[in-house]
Amino acid sequence: MKVPVCAVIDIGKTNKKLFLFDENYKIVLEKSGQFPETTDEDGDPCEDVALLTSWVDESLQEVLALEEYDIKAINFSTYGASLVHVGEDGTPVLPLYNYLKPYPELLKKQFYDTYGGEQEFTRRTASPILGSLNSGMIIYRLKYEKPEVLAKIKYSLHLPQYVGYLVSGQYVSDITSIGCHTNLWDFDNNAYHDWVHQENILEKLAPTEPGDKVVTKSINGQNRLVGIGLHDSSSALIPYLVSFLEPFVLISTGTWCISLNPFNHTPLTDEELQYDCLCYMQYNGKPVKASRLFAGYEHEQQTKRLASHFNKDTDHYKTVTYDARMINELKAGKKTDGIDFEHLSKPPMTEGLFGQRDLTGFESYEQAYHQLILDIVNQQIISTGLVLTESNVKRMFVDGGFGKNPIYMNLLAAAFPNMEIFAASVAQATSLGAALSIHRHWNTQALPPDLIDLRFYNSGSTYIQQ
Structure with a gap:
């Protein structure tokens, strides 16, 4: 009899892992991989999103082929503060920029001067000033430095939701990613900050869904529950x-x-x-x-x-x-x-x-x-x-x-x-x-x-x- 399990794809900066948990939450199988970084157009190191995409697909197919396990559900966890920008066909149109990528000082000053000053803005968004680590600032930078590329983006997905999309085909946003020092979320009003609307950024953010949401997806001829990632x-x-x-x-x-x-x-x-x-x-x-x-x-x-x-x-x-x-x-x-x-x-x-x-x-x-x-x-x-x-x-x-x-x-x-x-x-x-x-x-x-x-x-x- 097959063992019912939940598969979790866990993407760290260094190690990429896939786990199968049984119903008692014991790990019954573990796969891991590592691959080299690449560089973005400025020569800064970054995650190789093409290699990552291939690894997710290949690793999942390997465990789905195992006869002894019945994979009932699949979910995802990844490091945060990182966006994958996908076009109309769902493929990335830009590198997966590293959250340590230097951020232009003049553009940063322009942003905080426009939206109420550093002190009040950081308080409302619960986001210390961290440059590219405030992931919303990446989209803001694209608007002013590469508007022609921004126009090609259908959605900017946080990394957990991009990995989830690779399996479910669903474009979603998740509050655990949006609410983590992104500069996007206004904690006073429990909604996106006004700048997101004023800069017309909202259209680049997929609809928000609860963190415990699942969708049913037919994978390899069997219906399976797929989470949205955390x-x-x-x-x-x-x-x-x-x-x-x-x-x-x-x-x-x-x-x-x-x-x-x-x-x-x-x-x-x-x-x-x-x-x-x-x-x-x-x-x-x-x-x-x-x-x-x-x-x-x-x-x-x-x-x-x-x-x-x-x-x-x-x-x-x-x-x-x-x-x-x-x-x-x-x-x-x-x-x-x-x-x-x-x-x-x-x-x-x-x-x-x-x-x-x-x-x-x-x-x-x-x-x-x-x-x-x-x-x-x-x-x-x-x-x-x-x-x-x-x-x-x-x-x-x-x-x-x-x-x-x-x-x-x-x-x-x-x-x-x-x-x-x-x-x-x-x-x-x-x-x-x-x-x-x-x-x-x-x-x-x-x-x-x-x-x-x-x-x-x-x-x-x-x-x-x-």
Whole structure:
């Protein structure tokens, strides 16, 4: 008998994956691929949309041909802030521009001067000024730099919806992509911002559909349910939302450490925007207040520096265990190295503390590494604290790399003694969230209670396996 499954295509910047989840949300099959970037017309690196399109089609056909699985549903999660511009025939008419592509300063100034100034605009759209990372600005740029190309575009689809279109043939927009620092969404009015109408951009945006919508599509002679796709940050939150009813905050750690509070619906303040706060949108249309810290990148750079100075392997930090006495000594010593701490603790906190420290002042790699994590956690406390205001949150979950770091976790538990702090582990949370978002359409079973593995850390610096 065939196993009923949901297929999820998960597109990351580096890894492209396809998963099959059974009705208990266990991964029964995984495929992955990588391919080189290409360049756009300016020579800037970008995703090769032709290779991506081929990979999606070929990978899906491979799993559809497997006799042991009955693919009931298909959904998608991808990185955000990226648009695929398709023409009347549904094929891309432009490169898939990288969200790190430099943005013209004069055009940016023109935009914000026209639409109320930076401070008020960023507050209304919950979108810090991020250039091409504000994906709506890509369409604005096309209007003024390449109007003849803009005229050829039928729809500018966010990447999750483009990948969904490849399977369903449906042109849609999704609120988890529109509502994520795009400059498109007015959070005050819960609608597209006025500039979208005034610049006649709306016609280039496909109709908006709910994040849990599915369409029935005949694929390889069988009717299958196809979702519309989700932005990865919003998708990764779903396993937590379906597992826990009590208010919580999630720190999703990777290159960025993003603190997400789905239970804080207060409007962003100017100060929060300065500290790199923003809003994500859940698939159910509710905003999630979030703050970002570039801590994973800082950790990567500084552990390379430590390895070089102390003549250790770059991943030597993985062998360092938590030493409470060492932390107390570092705190008591208050090594400053002439660092302007007041400046570094103010917005936008893009600079790490540890990079300014003199490594010759440390007795060992272990001592220096404890100081690095202490510095990172001190900034994390400020960043996470911004999304905790005016919300009754008693639990904090940490997933990703820092959730596996005992020094980070123990320091975080000590910093928030009135909260329950958990290291959380979810296998492929982004893909799992995409499957869970359409659970009611394809799955005949109840949601399993063990989607997330938890490890509890208390402020006394020990952990208890859950």
